Amino acid sequence: MKGIISVLVAIIAGLLVLAGYFFDLPALTYIRIVILNWAVILAAVALFVGIFNLFKVHATKVRAKQKGHLYSVLAVISLLFTLVVGLALGPENQITVSIFSSIQLPVEASLMALLAVTLIQASIRLIRYRANLLSAIFLATGVLMLLGTAPLPFLEIPVLGELIRPFIARVPAAAGARGILLGVGLGTLTTGLRLLFGADRPYEGK
Amino acid sequence: MTWTDIIGFLIVLISAGLLASLAYFHRKSPPTFRELSAFRLLRKAIGLSVEEGSRLHVSLGRGGVNTPQWASALAGLATLLRIANLASAGDRPPVATCGDGALSILAQDTLQVSYQKTTSAGQFDSTNSRLTGLTPFSYVAGAIPIMHDEQISTSILIGNFGIEAGLMTDAAERQGSRCVAASDNLSAQAVLYASTQDPLIGEELYAAGAYTGAGIMHAVSLHVQDILRWLIVAVVLIGILIKLTGLL
Numbered sequence: 313m314k315g316i317i318s319v320l321v322a323i324i325a326g327l328l329v330l331a332g333y334f335f336d337l338p339a340l341t342y343i344r345i346v347i348l349n350w351a352v353i354l355a356a357v358a359l360f361v362g363i364f365n366l367f368k369v370h371a372t373k374v375r376a377k378q379k380g381h382l383y384s385v386l387a388v389i390s391l392l393f394t395l396v397v398g399l400a401l402g403p404e405n406q407i408t409v410s411i412f413s414s415i416q417l418p419v420e421a422s423l424m425a426l427l428a429v430t431l432i433q434a435s436i437r438l439i440r441y442r443a444n445l446l447s448a449i450f451l452a453t454g455v456l457m458l459l460g461t462a463p464l465p466f467l468e469i470p471v472l473g474e475l476i477r478p479f480i481a482r483v484p485a486a487a488g489a490r491g492i493l494l495g496v497g498l499g500t501l502t503t504g505l506r507l508l509f510g511a512d513r514p515y516e517g518k
Numbered sequence: 519m520t521w522t523d524i525i526g527f528l529i530v531l532i533s534a535g536l537l538a539s540l541a542y543f544h545r546k547s548p549p550t551f552r553e554l555s556a557f558r559l560l561r562k563a564i565g566l567s568v569e570e571g572s573r574l575h576v577s578l579g580r581g582g583v584n585t586p587q588w589a590s591a592l593a594g595l596a597t598l599l600r601i602a603n604l605a606s607a608g609d610r611p612p613v614a615t616c617g618d619g620a621l622s623i624l625a626q627d628t629l630q631v632s633y634q635k636t637t638s639a640g641q642f643d644s645t646n647s648r649l650t651g652l653t654p655f656s657y658v659a660g661a662i663p664i665m666h667d668e669q670i671s672t673s674i675l676i677g678n679f680g681i682e683a684g685l686m687t688d689a690a691e692r693q694g695s696r697c698v699a700a701s702d703n704l705s706a707q708a709v710l711y712a713s714t715q716d717p718l719i720g721e722e723l724y725a726a727g728a729y730t731g732a733g734i735m736h737a738v739s740l741h742v743q744d745i746l747r748w749l750i751v752a753v754v755l756i757g758i759l760i761k762l763t764g765l766l
Contacts, residue, residue: 499724
């Protein structure tokens with residue numbers, strides 16, 4: 313019985329939101345907005361549950377003294393400290409803001425820099441994995457785009473920057489991207505329909 | 519109702535009709551599809567993890583419940599359920615990592631349902647599904663130690679990722695573990711193409727359910743997508759012809 317109710321609630325909510333999107337009726341629009349607002353509130357509550365889960369994972373690691381448990385101690389202390397500071401001083405306070413601008417942002421920026429190195433390595437590995445025409449085109453395009461975009465120290469290659477790079481970006485890259493996005497859009501549509509049919513029920517783990 | 523709304527509504531209606539009718543016609547004989555090497559690798563990886571007593575890591579990305587990327591997260595959840603069911607014969611259940619609160623709860627629910635269905639003894643460990651971070655790089659930074667420390671033999675990245683997925687595929691490579699990856703994000707697809715052996719491109723992300731045997735609706739979804747794709751190709755070609763003849 314519980315299963316049937318949850319399926320019905322999900323399908324009716326989905327249909328109402330969909331209908332509210334297509335039909336410009338005040339009642340439907342109102343229901344759509346209310347349901348979407350509920351979804352936003354539930355997502356915020358879910359976020360809190362997720363953070364509790366994160367805390368639990370690290371606390372378990374510390375208690376069991378698993379590999380890397382000292383990092384977990386640091387994670388738990390940081391989590392609690394940020395939570396207390398955020399609750400006590402508010403999100404706009406200078407100290408709260410500086411936690412993000414002085415710790416979180418530089419760490420993420422350094423990971424971004426690391427990614428640049430990782431991608432160069434990945435490009436070299438690509439030749440090893442798949443030595444075929446498509447890989448060669450992929451790498452050649454990457455190099456051409458890089459040379460056409462990056463500021464070169466001693467020389468400029470006008471043909472690359474003014475002709476080849478814009479052509480690649482506007483014609484083959486845009487066409488390919490549109491094709492892929494259309495495919496992604498169709499996949500999104502059928503995934504949504506499976507939910508409306510009750511075939512996929514992630515809220516029941518099915 | 520504008521023309522765009524009417525066309526959109528018709529597309530949804532036609533797709534729903536096609537999905538229902540194809541599911542009915544194929545109820546006894548599921549459709550077959552061309553082989554995709556990534557899914558062959560995935561099936562092999564599940565079997566090997568059971569034999570080796572190692573663990574599978576399913577990374578579901580950061581698709582939020584109120585974002586357009588939620589569909590890719592749902593595709594990931596369907597795949598997670600199939601993987602959890604297939605790997606249930608092994609000693610160690612799969613571990614799921616997410617970058618969104620709601621997705622984390624649903625992943626936990628999915629793993630729990632699979633565990634209860636396939637295992638008779640023991641208690642489900644709720645830490646098998648983890649929220650590792652809320653920003654792209656904090657999510658990756660939280661997921662990489664799991665790939666290193668928990669005897670992961672294969673990482674399956676399926677959902678919404680950005681270019682940061684490159685760090686996870688690199689971690690898998692360094693660990694010597696296998697990696698199957700798919701994202702709905704264009705930049706991530708380019709990164710995954712370069713950094714994994716068998717990348718899944720574009721809508722192949724949504725084919726994961728059909729290729730892992732998640733049910734007839736998943737299989738016929740691919741047929742519906744194919745039919746709609748041909749329709750779009752026809753419309754584009756007609757548009758080109760009309761433009762060339764000067765009618766538009």
